[in-house]
Amino acid sequence: MYDYRVIVGIEFGATHSGFGYASISSTEDISFYNQWNERLRTIKAPTVLSYDDEYENVQSWGYPALESNHVELFKFLLGEMKNKPPLPREKAISDYLHELSKIVKEEICRRWESIDFYNQVLIILTIPDNYKISTWDIREYAFKAGLLNDCYSQNFKLITESEATSLFCIKYLKKCNLSIGEKFMVVECSDNTINLTTRMLLIDERLSVVLEQIKDNCAVDQELLKFLEQKIGSSAINLLRKHQPQQLQHLQSAIISFLAEFTGTQSESSLIEFDLKDHCPSITEYCEGEYHDNMVRDDWRIKLEFEDVKAMVDPVIERTIQLIDSQLHLRNNDCFALSLVGKFAKSIYFQLRIGETFNKRVQFISVPLHLESAIMRGAVLYGQNFGKNFIYFTNFIF
Template sequence: MSKASDYRVIVSIDFGTTYSGFAYTHIKNKEKEIFTHTDWQDYAGRFKTPTVLLYDDGLKSVQSWGFSALAKRPKRKKEKAIDKKPVELFKLHLGNMTNKPSLPKGLDYKRAITDYLHEFGKIVKIKINDCWKVDFFTQVLLIFTVPAEFDDKAISIMRECAYKAGLLKDQFARNLKFMTEPEAAAIHCMKSLKEHNLSVGANFMVVDCGGGTVDLTTRQLLKGETLSEITERSGDYCGGSYVDQEFLKFLESKVGANAISQVRENHYGQLQYMVQEFVRLVKMKFTGDPSEFEDTELELDDICPVIKQYCKGEYLDKMEEDEWTINLKFDDVKKMFDPIVKKIIRLTDSQLHLSNNNCSAILMVGGFSESKYLQSRIKQEFSSKVKLISIPPQPVIAIVKGAVEYGFREEVVSTRVLKWTYGTDVARKWREGDPVNRRLGDGRIIAFERLVKRGTQVNVNDKVYQSFISYDATQRRMGLDLYVTPQDDAEFCDDPDVKTLGNWSVELPDSTNDDDRSILFTMIFGNVEIDVTAYNSGTEAIFDTKFELDM
């Protein structure tokens, strides 16, 4: 397994739902100084760039991306031309959410991810080459951060897209590693824990509030500045962009759902600019304190003039009466925040419950964590249970910096809590109560055999053993496919909640000796992969393979 010392440069990439960024350092940097890229096209000083693409008319090539694909201030004159609609939120297609955002007809989400990483990767390569003359494919360790709820399929697709985007020499290159976003944030937050005098043995929770997802993890601070995971990671789709969606629902009540739909479809740039104005003038300033709030007027004929073309009936009459001005009051804005904030509070409460309320600190990171209202609600709900609730400096880059720190010292992650039950398929004797239709001609049945249970805390490089023996002397291969399920156990490998992590089989010798047909199966839980070994005690043959660790 590759390690940091095999490389000269570490680069971490935070491919986000709404914004993306990267950080980097040189292995021999004595101060271990981590640099965050801030020179995005014409927008210097920004830690991240939008995860947005703009294609040409035939979707043949990327016309622009990032900031340059975003809308500029619209012209006041009446517009009839149809805007090109940028592609965004395509990362959400990697998750298991329902109602995934639509993409242009003919555009696959994998291609969108690949195209974005290709453009993004150009900037990464140029920056690293400007700093140090290194071979990007052999001397640079890449660390991608992913949401806590991503499964092995999503991670596998990310690897495939990174390869097709030109970031890897081959699809299974060892210089690409994955880690969860809250795990990266927890590593970075260890510095904050020192400042607050949290001692070894203290538990702390990291709540990573991004644009699309919110991810949580609870860790314990161990000796030697290492971390132990003590609960299952959790997360949901309730990031800051969902407040923007609530704002658009509010607008629908003023101008009609059809008007917003038509603007979204035909003049997306103006819709986007209108949302940006809401974020700038209202969202980031909202504290939840009525005494600090001033009603905000949004002049739709200025920030979205094209909307007049689509507003009809009673909505048109009312808007003309109000001179196309929307007045946002305190209760209006609070209603936009509350459904999202309540979800985050529920997630935090569930994490706290999993740790038996034994938590010394809650650290909030990610772009949405800068919301004063979200901060105040978290403190209001949990300050009586948790003595420290803090937002570290520059929370928006906690993840990308923590991932680089992990690259320096992977042993910082001491243990993980398994999110899945792992098992394989075995042939056993049919028993009373087993489904009759599953009984094979030889009186056996293929069933799920649990190897390790969900919720088990495993040390990095812990081993799990299981012995198997072929009951049929004529059998020449033994299947050792690996399956995962969110349940504590399963009966069969084709149960609805069981999925295949990987297929594998090993050779058996032409022998009737039981020892020759016996296999010792070993799983080793590494940082990002599961090493699997099968040892035949009779022939002393050793077989091995790897599976992506379903984080």
């Protein structure tokens, strides 16, 4: 018999992973581990590993692994890896979960010194929706990684990322009088994709899938890279991807954070300027030819004018609008609310455009707080209800 005291929600993500935790008696107070990177206080670490030449021993993982040749775990999960290294999928996933589990156990035992980790901690692991691995295999990987005491441990549950996100959104939508039988659409604009899923709230906070998930690869990251290529050249971008991916990621994150304040009104917009040497020091080595000469002339600074920003964000917004419109059309506008999540959902301009387009077709458009931690928060909420009402998901199409 398990006596759960703590819930841990682990996001085993396609590109980044992390975990949040809370006492089972109070999931309003969720904490997140944020010591992944000395430079950035972020709540997620890259889902990557770096091995020795024989792919036997892990040399580094997370942010440190980005500085060397590394394996991207999500490609194992999704079955899409090209030029696959001589590394069994089981080993790669178990190795990453092993490194992650060491941090999880250290953090939980630090906060609750007398806790019995294998009997008093309920672990909810989220995985990408289109994973290609059986749930039993993932359970075995978690056992080999040290997360579980045995393969049949009852304190370990799996849900998909979209299920966790939906539970996170429900918490806010219920405050807006979402009722049993009403439908809502979760619109997630993440680093590299747009994901839409329409669900219906059932009795006892169960959720059904009304329309299956739609996924599109249009994302603001891609549009930003197109802009950077115009300034420093595609060769420099490729070299940064290969040799200094962490610096490139830092530059992208810095620019995208400024894009969130863009309103789409020229009179309210100011010039955005970035010093590339501050955000991406290696760029001076990789930028060549005419691009190098131009950047030297500009003292390695790039400027984002009003039209530059619109050119980056408009394609993503237009595609998102098209996807939402198609889902609403299939349901004859029978949808109570849109819930906007993901990094790009922070954008003021994105929120305004979605609101202007759909405010007469749905009753409510929600932008919850804590968007970056939505999946982990949803996992913890699932764990809180697991021992009480047992939230589960019914997958059928009306």
